[in-house]
Amino acid sequence: MTSLSAKRILVLVGAGASVDFGIPQTSGFTDKLEEHMLADGYSVRSGGWDAYKCVKSELENYYGSESEAHFERIYHTLHELAAMKVSAGAVPKYKPVLLPFMQPNHGLKFDALRAAASSMLEAIYSIASASSAAPKQSVAPLSEFVRKLESIATTRIYTTNYDDFFSQASPHLFTGFTKKRGEFSLFSPEDYWSCWGQSGLFHLHGSVHLGFPLWLSGDPSIDIGELGWFESRDEAIKHSSFSGSGSPRLDGTELERSAIVTGLDKLGRLQQSPYLYYYSGLARDVVEADLIIVLGSGLGDYHLNSYLREARRSAEPTPLIYVGYWKEEGDELFEALNSVQTDHSEAVIHQLRVGQNSDIKFDAYRGWTTNSVAKIAIYTNGFYSFLKDPDSLDCVLQDIGA
Template sequence: MNKNGKQRALVVMGAGASVELGIPATIGFGNLIDDAIKADKYCAHVGGTEVYFDIRDKLRTYYASEAEAHFERIYHVMHELSQLRAKQGAVPKFLPVMYPFLGTAVTHPEQALKAACSAMLDFIYAKVSEVCDNPALPLNPLSAFFEVLEQQYVPRVYTTNYDDFVAQATQGRYFTGFTQRHGDHSDFDGKAFWAEWGKPALFHLHGSVHMGFSVPGEHQIGDIVWFDDKAVARRQARFNGSGVDRMDGTHVERGAIITGLDKLGRLQQSPYAFYYSALNREAMEADLILVLGSGLADLHLNTFLKAARRARPDVPILYVGYWGREALDFYSTIHFELEDRDIALFHELGIDLVNVAEARFKADDGWTVDARGKAAVWADGFQSFLLAPEAFTKVLLKVAAT
């Protein structure tokens, strides 16, 4: 509880909170990226287009599924293959330790792999920025949600989304850590980040379309800054210098947004290192935890949530996802067709729906209160949740009072 008497609310937001506003889902994003890769002249010139589709098709064959060969897996493969290069005369710390075993099998040109990765990131910036300027639905319900939450809590929002919908909905009044203004951008201030621990805040764990690299000469190499203008951020999103060294002799290509499968390794640079370290403390100190639209697939985030739930099981937690419009769909999935998210709900978030009677599913104004009484799940999607504020208020009182 802070000095104004309000409790702390940790809000973790994932892709499901943005899909209905127009941000493509993973599969849809992949199809759009295919088209963008074909249209990128530089990528095609250096062979990146050919490399991209070769890797995509191999993954589709490997998984026997187009959906499983999604863009984050494609990006991961391209990035990791680009690192399996042995430079003649390099000292051991710069020689990939896996090269003798895998490197000689890599036939894709390094320049082509890097060009395809760069084209993917550029398109993500372009598409997300476009949707941010023209959301598919009004943001008023999202604004109303945070206004209600602020009456009792200090919201501390950690989102894995690149879009700026939350910033728009809260009129940019939430603390981001980028407080030092310089011309067309703001620098991150690590000291202020910890000093403003008691303020409503919004942190983009995997980056934002407002983030880009600073102008050379004005900052240290690789500094990420915040541009109010998304178009400028996109122009400054590419980094042409060296990457961040890894202990296996490879490096991570610097990026202002984080994608692929090795997100944890990329969280070591600022400001992400601050966000990630703070999330652990946030989870432990929260008086309320809200997980909104997250598929619970980011294992590095689940670790903190699980630890907090085990340490403080009486802290109420609310989860908003989508299982289908009918209560029976929700009940059947939980009992007979468990997916990874459903398993994570139980094991990572400590939400027990298995031992809830069928009649209790969606029984509390659309909410399903778990068997332990300290958690509840909304199964009809994020926008549906936003349009039922009274139900949110009621279930919050119920799980907080149990």
């Protein structure tokens, strides 16, 4: 928590905060993704669609569940299998270290695997971009929410979502992309740190405004694989794919360069700009925050959970508000915290540290469960309902000492 006079609020945004605005949930997202892949002529001709179906089927059989064979696991499998390729005459740096100990039994061609992985990236980007272009709910309540936070403190918003609903609601927020180059802007590490006192919006896993501008500009100062921020989504999507070499990994494989970060090996993709600076800034924001607000996160990103755990494990934990969705409001939350041990409920209990049951007030306000001792409050009715009930937030902030 900062000792400075200027207060700071850290906001972490997850997928659940975009559902009401139109980003499809898991089953609907998969349907749209597969529609896009079927319409990708190159992927179909090169066997990419067949590779996708094969991997999806194998994962469903392996996990015994369709829901567990979700798109991030499918993409990860396709990408990692495609990475197990050795070119003739390759030096040790480009030979996968595990390959001598692995015997492929899938019969899928490397070109098909890579085409399927690339087609998935294009589909995910396209779905997020199209959904952003036509929000199903007004962003006005979101704009008011951000404005309210900024009236209280410097507000730093970190989102794992690709969409731009927060940008639409608050287009003034600082991103770090300040080097204007015509249709796009480049990230400035110097400005990112020098503008520490500004409210900002930082996309931790990519955005529908990011693309690869090198081939567009011909500017030799732009590195291969460097990302640029395009004000226009329509322009950004034209540059969202990268056709050059991947980013080398120490195990001899390559990471496919992409404008969005997905799959199970996110950390490998976060070592480039701007993500490297965003995560450094996030660590500092966690330490200096006077209040942390988590919106719509399923708490499935272990690297982000680590930040939250550190903020909450001290003798004086940083006050925290968690906005999620439970069908039966307080009753279902009570079950989740006391008997139904899902990954999500375990994360809420152990990472967010909700405190002792005797200190928890279920239904303290409509939709709210609070613990003034542990300095935490949980909203159970979903993100958009939370936005439409700003008055309760004032009471909750007082209860948890924020």
